[in-house]
Amino acid sequence: MNVGIDTMGGDFAPQEALRGVKKYLEEDKSNGIKITLFGDAEAIKEIIVAENIPTGSIEIVATTQVIGMHEHPTKALKEKTDSSIAAGFQYLAKGKTDAFISAGNTGAMLVGALFNLKTIEGILRPVISSIIPKQNGGTGLILDVGLNADCKPEQLNQFATLGAVYARHVLEIENPKVGLINVGEEEGKGNILTQGTYPLLKENQQINFIGNIEGRDTFNDKADVMVCDGFTGNIILKLAESIYDISKKEAPESGYLNRFNFEIYGGTPVLGVAHPVIVGHGISKATAFSNMIRVAEKMLKTDVLHKLKDAIQPR
Amino acid sequence: MNVGIDTMGGDFAPQEALRGVKKYLEEDKSNGIKITLFGDAEAIKEIIVAENIPTGSIEIVATTQVIGMHEHPTKALKEKTDSSIAAGFQYLAKGKTDAFISAGNTGAMLVGALFNLKTIEGILRPVISSIIPKQNGGTGLILDVGLNADCKPEQLNQFATLGAVYARHVLEIENPKVGLINVGEEEGKGNILTQGTYPLLKENQQINFIGNIEGRDTFNDKADVMVCDGFTGNIILKLAESIYDISKKEAPESGYLNRFNFEIYGGTPVLGVAHPVIVGHGISKATAFSNMIRVAEKMLKTDVLHKLKDAIQPR
Structure with missing residues (x-):
């Protein structure tokens, strides 16, 4: 299982996203979750070194653009195809990751989820x-x-x-x-x-x-x-x-x-799309990010997506 | 100016309505407001004696019925024509009182206001x-x-x-x-x-x-x-x-x-009808009733009804 994280989203990006990853990795060591970080690779690497974050289960996907908190969602997603949010959804849609988390532009996250992911049949x-x-x-x-x-x-x-x-x-x-x-x-x-x-x-x-x-x-x-x-x-x-x-x-x-x-709750899951997508507050700090990863992990481990599908389309 | 009060409405009727009247009369002695009490005349008189309420500016209108807190508003108003709420609106509609206050059945108060009173022109x-x-x-x-x-x-x-x-x-x-x-x-x-x-x-x-x-x-x-x-x-x-x-x-x-x-706020005024009508909480006690009388007094003394009319129908 692989959880994608937009490190460039939120008021304290990328530092607090990465501190959240560290917090999560320290507290939930052996759970088999891989983490894919989307964002400025140099900045991410620097913080990984500075914060002494274990890298065994981390992969970095370098992106060059950032969608600002107040940009127009649809326009920004269309124009910034190499933004951390756009890339995060591309990975999720292709199955390279299994969930996606961001504390960035909420509108862009919702538009991204609606346009990049299938909805559960019948939704x-x-x-x-x-x-x-x-x-x-x-x-x-x-x-x-x-x-x-x-x-x-x-x-x-x-x-x-x-x-x-x-x-x-x-x-x-x-x-x-x-x-x-x-x-x-x-x-x-x-x-x-x-x-x-x-x-x-x-x-x-x-x-x-x-x-x-x-x-x-x-x-x-x-x-x-x-x-x-x-x-x-x-x-x-x-x-x-x-x-x-x-x-x-x-x-x-x-x-x-x-x-x-x-x-402390981490974020709000988008329900009805085919993969776990969690939208965090702009003010999210490390605790929020680690909790969002936990929610994603829980959604994956309980296979709640299949359960949602079954409930909407009873066999 | 004459403020009508349903003494039979609310969870602590008629005692707290009358204590509210006393509180109001003690705190706002010489303001020229008359008070008309609707309800069980015997019970009202007993409490007036027991609570030592000054009667100089009080008139009692004896009613024999009470609309319960959970009765169907329209049905109750139609059937209980001698209820304190029905009588209170009759007095208000005929100009025998200038405002009406109740902590009784909210639905009956609203239906009563809508059916007994004219609305401000243009509302x-x-x-x-x-x-x-x-x-x-x-x-x-x-x-x-x-x-x-x-x-x-x-x-x-x-x-x-x-x-x-x-x-x-x-x-x-x-x-x-x-x-x-x-x-x-x-x-x-x-x-x-x-x-x-x-x-x-x-x-x-x-x-x-x-x-x-x-x-x-x-x-x-x-x-x-x-x-x-x-x-x-x-x-x-x-x-x-x-x-x-x-x-x-x-x-x-x-x-x-x-x-x-x-x-402490006393009640919510109904706006848009031709006279001040104030609906109190069922849990209203003396302070709430005295505050409702104050709101009615303020509405009358500021002539807010004419000002509402002017704003809706600018000359």
Whole structure:
């Protein structure tokens, strides 16, 4: 298994990406994962020496271009064919790597995933998810958090299936409770989208649907997998992220509120494409990168891609 | 000026409603506001004696029925014509009172407002708003928080105008910054609704439009008035309310997080109808009721209804 990493992405590139690799290699020594680093080969080699990073399982793919954090995704990917992101997707699409991680331009990562990779057969639209810290100590999954601003009920129904399979295998939640984010608990409540989605989720044999959940249930244990359109999910995720900034000032000692430091979760997997793709925050540091590699490893070792395929296209 | 209060609404009725009246009367003695209490006259009189509430500016309207917190709004209002909510709206519609407050069945309050009161001329749909505590010590206003789950751009544009006028006169924010809640900062970002709304807000001469705001801006001072559809606003409000429960455990000493106790704000005004209507939380206690009376008083004394009319229908 070979995990590709864009070393040029993120606010602290390439140093923190490489420190993350080191952290991962030190903590997870003998797991058989190879790592392919995409980026400025000279800079990478210098940091490898300076940080004393073991190179036994590392390969470097030299790229000469970088897609900036604020470049137009489609345009940048088209023009910068020798960028670390473009090369990373080329390797992944050709099977030279098995997963791809970047904390770079999120738009470019999503466009790259959608245009370079096949989607799982039957998938209407891929989706991005995020971990949500739950008050009971566990973690929830929310999806979509931004790839699909306008959705149809059929899409939300697929998000539910993808999220449930991911939560079961990668987050190790045995029988994940799936909730539909809505404005009331009762069936029949909601906007046109959620009113249309509820009956589909109720019929969906792949999931353990527990009904509607409300904004106040985001952090409690009512649902493990929280399903919504990408507009709603993006607002919730960014609001949740802002809670960490508030808590640093208002409650620096709170163990729970410190878990709103989204850096520790590493990144958000893109679900629905044929290979693991993990998009990290621009602010990712070593811990985030090592955690992203761990998520990729887990996705590969649990063979979650095949499980997602089976759930979407039941044999 | 005469403020009607449903004493039978809320989890602690009628005691806390009456304690709220007492609190208001003690703290705001000579303001010329009369109070009309709707509810079980015997129970009200008993509490007035027991709590030693001054009765000089109080009138009691005896009603014999109560709409429960979980009754079907339309059905209950139709069948229980002598309920405190139905009577309260009858008085308001006939001009016997000038405002109406209840912490009872929210749905019944909204249906009551929509069916008993005229809407401001030109208003597409009334809206409910909520105060949001801002980190800088101020307060923001978010609307819609639940009356209109599916919206059109023209509605959001009116919400912006209503919110700006309300913020200026009732919240006393001089030139309130109006932001469109969205998934990115740049114009062109968003779902179909926000993409369609942005150009209208840009052209709206009644407001100080500062552009898109994101989920992370909910609690900062980027915008004073935050505009969204009722689905999104309801999710944000209920999530914000849940932060108080978390903070009670995680950061009981935090002055800022304690402001997430939504009880202190009293209630959410319904904007767009011809008279002040304030809907309180079911959990409202005396402080919430006294604050709701204050909001009603402020709405009446600033003549905000005429100002809302002028903004929607510029002469």
